Amino acid sequence: MKSTKNIDLFLFDLDGTVNMGDRPLDGAIDTLNRLTAGGKKVCFVTNNSSKSKYDYLEKIHRLGYNAKIEQIITSGMATAQYLSRYRPYKSAFVLGTDQLKREMGDYGIEIKDDGDIVILGFDTSLTYDKLFHACILLEQGREFIATHPDFVCPSEYGNMPDTGAIMALIEKTNGRTPSVIIGKPNAPMAEFVFDHCHVEPDKVAMVGDRLYTDILFGKNNKMTSILVLTGETTVEMLNASDIKPDIVLNSINDIEI
């Protein structure tokens, strides 16, 4: 089993790992403070592109941890950097929230109704008109990029249809699938993390509760992967899965430094 002793940066998923909705998991805030006091870097990595980094900063402050803005990483930020780096001078039609559009704006991406690229995010402001418009652009042959692949986002009321579910709806409509999906478990998100935090992958651990995003993210991108059993994944699900984490812990409170 791999050790966490030589890890410099711990990347944390949020829901199911650090918190459940607006409630921190037992001992989670003490653990984050213990890691920080022990000289470890801590960042929060979320695939949720419906909210901005500032929304997440506020949320983490409300949970009780005194994070700084540099510690927040969203798939929206990684998508915006990807476009500015690999699709310079291209405009975008954003099927996403105003927060995602603002994130694009921060990286200088021009947003237009007839944009060159259709960006699909977790659009909690989705309307039929917007969806139809995106489908028309895709049918005309625009490039298709999605912020992350998750099918559902957990909420206290039940699962919300997330970007992966909207992706499936678009594929049923016109057969189009994204050429790039940015968020966990994919490489563009990892590239963003390593740049943003100035670290090498062998010094990074990804800690999360979901096998097909968090753990695969660690494994695909040469980080140490740590599964916690406080969220989505049960021992039965872990045993049945081909995705095997480097380390399995009951909760983040069991991280040793």
Ligand SMILES: [Mg+2]
């Ligand atoms: Mg989670």
